[in-house]
Amino acid sequence: MGLPRLLRLLPVLVLGSGACFATRNDVRILQGDILTLRRESAAADTARARQVDQLNARVAQNLAVVNDSLRALSARMVVSNGDNRSDFRQIREMLIQTQELVGASQAMIARFQADNERRIMEARQAQLAPAPVAPGDTTAGAVRPVTPPVETVGPAQLYTEGLAQATRGNYAAAQAAFEEILAKYPTAEVTPDAMVFLADAYDADGKAAQADSMYLRMVREHPRATRAPTALYKLGNSLARRGRRAEARAMMERVSKEYPVSEVADFAREWLMRNR
Numbered sequence: 001m002g003l004p005r006l007l008r009l010l011p012v013l014v015l016g017s018g019a020c021f022a023t024r025n026d027v028r029i030l031q032g033d034i035l036t037l038r039r040e041s042a043a044a045d046t047a048r049a050r051q052v053d054q055l056n057a058r059v060a061q062n063l064a065v066v067n068d069s070l071r072a073l074s075a076r077m078v079v080s081n082g083d084n085r086s087d088f089r090q091i092r093e094m095l096i097q098t099q100e101l102v103g104a105s106q107a108m109i110a111r112f113q114a115d116n117e118r119r120i121m122e123a124r125q126a127q128l129a130p131a132p133v134a135p136g137d138t139t140a141g142a143v144r145p146v147t148p149p150v151e152t153v154g155p156a157q158l159y160t161e162g163l164a165q166a167t168r169g170n171y172a173a174a175q176a177a178f179e180e181i182l183a184k185y186p187t188a189e190v191t192p193d194a195m196v197f198l199a200d201a202y203d204a205d206g207k208a209a210q211a212d213s214m215y216l217r218m219v220r221e222h223p224r225a226t227r228a229p230t231a232l233y234k235l236g237n238s239l240a241r242r243g244r245r246a247e248a249r250a251m252m253e254r255v256s257k258e259y260p261v262s263e264v265a266d267f268a269r270e271w272l273m274r275n276r
Contacts, residue, residue: 155181155188162197171205174198192218192225199231203238212238229259233268240275249275 162177178198181191188194199214215235219228236251255268 155185155190155194158185159190159194162194162201166197166201166204171201174201175205192222193227195222196227196231196234199234203234208238208242223258229255229262229264232259233264236268236271240271245275 158177158181162174162181165171165177166174175198178194178201181188181194182198185191195214195218199211199218202208202214203211212235215231215238218225218231219235222228232251232255236248236255239245239251240248249272252268252271255262256265256272259265
């Protein structure tokens with residue numbers, strides 16, 4: 001190859017050699033950048049890991065605080081529930097005691113009424129008794145008017161006797177006394193209560209159907225009587241004992257809706273809650 005031609009090719013060779021050197025330099029720069037990026041990424045990963053650890057620690061700390069608060073709240077709720085149950089038991093005991101006092105008062109009133117009735121009957125018998133015949137009375141053989149029979153036992157006396165017999169467990173005698181009240185004195189003051197105690201005597205004597213019928217009759221005939229909600233509640237319990245849950249629920253709902261402030265309304269609502 002001649003010198004002139006070599007001179008002409010020299011710039012091209014120089015440029016080709018420069019391009020090769022530039023490419024290698026770029027590779028070294030790129031490798032350095034990659035290494036820097038890797039270092040920065042590792043540093044960033046380390047920082048993020050440290051942040052995640054700190055966040056986890058804070059979450060764990062907060063969870064511990066929440067758990068402690070929940071445990072304290074649960075403990076307070078247990079104590080509160082215990083106090084509420086204790087208060088509820090005390091209220092129920094007070095209600096039972098009140099019912100016993102009311103029952104005792106009613107029994108005393110019934111005995112007082114029975115004594116009055118007996119005195120009235122004795123006075124009437126004395127008034128209607130035939131006058132004694134004096135010696136030599138010429139009218140002794142005359143026909144005297146027949147004195148009509150006088151009732152010797154009133155509703156209050158029968159009521160007292162029925163309660164006494166029921167207390168002694170003589171349910172047949174108690175039933176007879178209460179049934180006589182219903183037959184002879186349907187409008188007497190003691191008749192609604194006598195109907196409830198008659199149903200109780202039937203139930204204690206194993207006559208569940210008759211007891212249920214009497215409870216229902218009492219409520220139907222005397223819906224405003226003091227013992228009407230008690231009759232419904234007892235009817236509900238009687239039906240429940242014999243597996244008639246739907247009918248029992250209907251009776252308990254009637255107690256809750258028709259007699260919401262009665263002494264047995266809370267018991268009926270409690271029964272409904274237990275038997276959903």
